[in-house]
Amino acid sequence: MQTPEQALASYLAARNLKMTPQRRLILREFLQSGSHVSCEDLWARVKAVDGSIGQATVYRTLKLLADSGLANPVDFADGVTRYEPHYGQEHHDHLICEQCRTSIEIVDPVIERRQEALAKRHGFVLSHHRMSLYGLCAACRAKASGS
Amino acid sequence: MQTPEQALASYLAARNLKMTPQRRLILREFLQSGSHVSCEDLWARVKAVDGSIGQATVYRTLKLLADSGLANPVDFADGVTRYEPHYGQEHHDHLICEQCRTSIEIVDPVIERRQEALAKRHGFVLSHHRMSLYGLCAACRAKASGS
DNA sequence: TTAAGTGCAAATAGTTTGCAGGGAC
DNA sequence: GTCCCTGCAAACTATTTGCACTTAA
Numbered sequence: 001m002q003t004p005e006q007a008l009a010s011y012l013a014a015r016n017l018k019m020t021p022q023r024r025l026i027l028r029e030f031l032q033s034g035s036h037v038s039c040e041d042l043w044a045r046v047k048a049v050d051g052s053i054g055q056a057t058v059y060r061t062l063k064l065l066a067d068s069g070l071a072n073p074v075d076f077a078d079g080v081t082r083y084e085p086h087y088g089q090e091h092h093d094h095l096i097c098e099q100c101r102t103s104i105e106i107v108d109p110v111i112e113r114r115q116e117a118l119a120k121r122h123g124f125v126l127s128h129h130r131m132s133l134y135g136l137c138a139a140c141r142a143k144a145s146g147s
Numbered sequence: 148m149q150t151p152e153q154a155l156a157s158y159l160a161a162r163n164l165k166m167t168p169q170r171r172l173i174l175r176e177f178l179q180s181g182s183h184v185s186c187e188d189l190w191a192r193v194k195a196v197d198g199s200i201g202q203a204t205v206y207r208t209l210k211l212l213a214d215s216g217l218a219n220p221v222d223f224a225d226g227v228t229r230y231e232p233h234y235g236q237e238h239h240d241h242l243i244c245e246q247c248r249t250s251i252e253i254v255d256p257v258i259e260r261r262q263e264a265l266a267k268r269h270g271f272v273l274s275h276h277r278m279s280l281y282g283l284c285a286a287c288r289a290k291a292s293g294s
Numbered sequence: 295t296t297a298a299g300t301g302c303a304a305a306t307a308g309t310t311t312g313c314a315g316g317g318a319c
Numbered sequence: 320g321t322c323c324c325t326g327c328a329a330a331c332t333a334t335t336t337g338c339a340c341t342t343a344a
Contacts (some may be wrong), residue, residue: 017298018297018344020300020343023299039333052300054300056335056336057301060299075222075224079332079333081333098274104269106265108265110257110261111262114255114258118280119280119282122242123285124251124280124284125283126281127282127283128281129279129280130224130277131276131278132277132278133265133271134275135271135272135273135275136271136272137269137270137271138271141272163319163322165317165322165323166319167318167324167325168317169324169325170324187308199326200326201325202326203309203311203326203327204324204325204326206308206309206310207324207325227307227308
């Protein structure tokens with residue numbers, strides 16, 4: 001089993017791209033920063049370690065990670081692209097509280113299977129999908145009814 | 148059964164907002180423009196009828212329509228917010244070809260039910276959801292293998 | 295050695311906002 | 320008459336790009 005850094009290295013090598021200290025650092029911080037990091041967030045983390053790193057490099061590297069399959073873009077419908085690590089992880093979808101913005105990762109094998117079936121029926125071959133369920137979590141509902 | 152325009156009118160009246168010729172025109176063109184219109188697209192259509200209408204008004208009105216429940220924002224993951232009419236229509240999700248950008252509207256009662264169940268299990272009450280399946284349609288796959 | 299990567303700043307794209315005038319109620 | 324609405328242009332935000340310089344392979 002290879003580490004994420006090795007995975008990135010071989011992805012880069014395979015297309016004549018280079019492993020740099022910046023990419024190594026951004027990858028490391030990305031993996032440690034939990035789910036749903038925006039480029040801005042990650043840039044802040046990365047700058048704390050190496051203040052000389054430019055924002056454009058973070059954008060470029062995150063896109064690279066997404067292409068290589070190590071990161072997945074996540075859409076929270078708020079105009080900011082967020083990414084989550086995708087390495088040796090199962091795919092999952094999101095359950096998002098519209099009040100407190102908490103998000104829970106969910107998977108449902110039945111849904112996944114139906115999605116494939118649906119696509120097939122229309123002649124599609126799926127590469128990926130996004131499913132986000134929006135609503136109110138128990139805590140926020142309690143607060144709302146209490147007030 | 149009230150018409151969309153009447154629905155908008157009562158929404159506006161209920162909150163001391165006003166019905167204007169611009170809003171009437173934008174609503175009409177919006178309803179006629181099929182699914183998945185961007186603000187830009189709709190502005191073009193509207194300008195063809197009344198060249199004096201500003202882009203900001205279209206943005207503002209689409210947001211208003213979304214608030215009133217007459218329009219739904221749809222996310223195609225390409226950086227542009229699109230809207231689809233949502234009036235006396237059933238909910239549906241999207242199957243999107245990543246090559247030609249064709250989209251097919253889909254619904255699966257089994258998936259819908261599982262979504263509710265999932266949410267309930269986590270203490271959520273859902274207000275809405277978005278599900279988009281990305282892949283290649285039959286035509287594009289044929290083209291790809293042929294070349 | 296040399297193509298690729300970097301930081302910076304400027305550019306872009308989509309969307310929002312401030313404002314002065316116009317219009318619905 | 321009173322607010323709300325409009326068009327315009329400028330502002331804003333997230334992201335991308337051009338460029339001169341640096342660096343991994």
